[in-house]
Amino acid sequence: MEVRIVTTLLFMITTTYYPRVQSDKLSFDTYHNYDDLTKFVKKITEEYSNITSLYSIGKSVQGRELWVVKITSVIDLLTVPNIKIVGNIHGNEPIGRELIIHLIEYLLKESVKNSTIQSLLQTTVIHLFPSMNPDGFEMSRPKTCIHDHRTNSVGNRGNARMADLNRDFPDIFYYKERSYQPETKAVVNWLKSVPFVMSLSLHGGSLVANYPYDSSSNSTQYKMKKLNETLQLNNFDLLFSKLSSIDPSVNDNVFYESLTPDDDVFRYLASAYANAHPTMHKGYGCKESVEFKGGITNGAAWYETSGSMQDYNYEMHDCVEITLELSCCKYPPASDIITYWYENLEPLLLWTKQVQRGIKGIVMDRQTGAPISNAKLMILGRDKTFNTTENGEYWKVLLPGPYKLHVDARGYESKTIHLKVPGSMDPHKVDKPLTLNIMLEPYQPEPSTVRNTNLYYVVSRGHSELTDVLRLTNPKMEHSTVNIYELGSDISDFGEDDYTDDVEPQSVLSSAGSASITLSSLILALWCYASLL
Incomplete structure (x- = not known):
């Protein structure tokens, strides 16, 4: 307790870089309920309408709006990264909720006088989501923890249907038929609509920065x-x-690491937060039986769970999310809120800057300059693709060093680019990402392909499958001759790369007979066959 008091005093004294909030609207000595939250976000977004907007991503089981405040001073949002901070996914873990509410006020008030905040809002779009589980919060209440360092579980962890929202997302390792909760569905649709690059999920009950995967193939x-x-x-x-x-x-109580292809980035971001926190980096802030080296842990190595929000963010949307356990008590007394605020303000601001690491850009058609949506990109050596937006934008958080970026898009020649991400490993020294706009050449078949090529298709006995659908890239192909060969081996042995236009068919296939027909006849025959199935 003495350490925390001293820490709070130091933060209050050293406020030249991160000035203390002079709040005339929010109190630090109380938890704000749903009505308080709603009134606050409506009023402050009206007051700062030039750099904010308020929106709801959906409603809770009991009909409460899931409010999000969007903050940025950027006018042209093309290639500007989006980040989000989500709180109160568990109803009885509200410290994150309060931190986000106060962070909204802090960023807006400081935007008129703090150069650090001004720079942040000029380069980033920040979405602040105080309460993912407003129903669970309204059903919970604070309680003083025994001996200060013991966790408590007073109130409702789940939503109004008693569902744990951090076990409710689709899982990459364990698929299970389920009916997803409305709060989960709202977040899933939110992720589809906004191309988030980084995210934080704020929890309570321990003191550690947790990174994916939470689930495990082991x-x-x-x-x-x-x-x-x-x-x-x-x-x-x-x-x-x-x-x-x-x-x-x-023993299923013994867990092992389950690492993502971007494990270096996750460890770095988790460590950056833990090291900026006055006690998290020590690894034993809550006097638990398990110690967290450096104040960070892989989720599955701590304890395995399926359906977590951070796993879903990363696997389905390439959004780099880490989960922060910020308080030993799940629901500490309101008098402790001010302490948690000063402990986490600097780490939160430091984390937001890290989105400027790595690379970003637009993938475009070289001939027309038009953006290419849904192009697939991959850092070679990392088994994880990420896609461009409808505007052709992409982002990838990377640490300094050399990389090979592979780009592929339907109808275009693929491309591999050698690049080097500049910068320092010091989390305080973040400049801006490497901007790399990529031009792709439209796929152009060789002239001989259009005039003379026979397109070969492999039909597997018993499968009735065709490989490599006709590339109708030229109207002249409508009357091209097609040779069909039956093949004894399984169709799964052949992929897209098995298409060939320059090798005699006998040298590739064991021919059991062939027929030469026109393309129109082939399509008609296939349609008739499908109608019989």
Whole structure:
């Protein structure tokens, strides 16, 4: 307790870089309920309408709006990164909720006089979502923790239907039929509509920065899922192999790391936050039986769970999200809010700056200059693709160093680019991302392909599948001759790269017969066959 008091006093004294909030609207000695929150966000966004907007991403089970405040001073938003901070996913963990409410006020008041905040708002779009679970919050109440460092669980962790929202997202390792909660659906649709680059999820009950994955392919749950898939294949050799991999003597309370392809970035962001926090980096802030080296942990290494929001953010939308446990008490007394504010203000601001690391740009058609949407990009060596927006934009948080960027888009020649991300590993020294606009050449078939080429299709016995759908890139192909060959091997042995236009068919396929027909006849035959299925 003495350490926290001293820490608070130091933060109050050293406010030249991050001035203390002189609040005439919000109080630090109370938790703000839904009505208070609604009145506040409506009033302050009206007052600062030049740089803010208020919107709702949906409603809770009990009909409460899921309010988000968007803050930026940028006029032209093209290639400007979006970040978000989400609080109160668990109803009885409201410290994050209060921090976000006060952060809204802080950023707006400081935007007129603080050069650091002005620079942040001129380069970033910030979405602040104080309460993902307003129903759960209204059903909870604070309680003093025993011996100060013990967690408590007073109130409702889940939403109004008692569902844990941080177990409710689609999981990459463990698929389960479920009816998703309205709050979860709202976040899923939100992620589809805004191309978020980075995100924070604020929790309580411990003191650590947690990074993906939370779920793991090593879990018994995941292995049972794969076993069920094997049973459906009727492959008994594979079935016995799967069964032998499930050791009933294994203690499921022993967990192992489950790492993402961007593990270096996640560890860096988690460490940057923990090191900026006065006590988190020590790794034992809550006197738990487990210590967190450097104040960070991989989610699955701490304890495995499926359906977490941070895993879904990263896997489905390439949004780099980490989960912050900010208070040993899940719902500490309101008198402690001011302490948590001063402990986390600098780390929060430092984290927002890290979105300017890495690369960004627009993928365009070289001939027309038009943006290419849904182009797929990948950092070679990292098994994770990310897509361009409808405006052709892309972002990727990367640490300084050399990389190879591969770009692919339908109808265009693929491209691999060698690049070097500049900068320092010091989280306080972040300049701006490497801007790399990429021009792709439209795919142009060779002239001989249009005039003379026979397009070869592989039909597998018993599958009735065609590989490589006709590339109708030129009207002259409408009357091209097509050779069809039956092949004894399985169709899965052939992919898109098996299409060939310069090799004799006998040298590639074991011919069991062929027929030469026109394209129009082929399409008619396929349609007739499909109608019989």
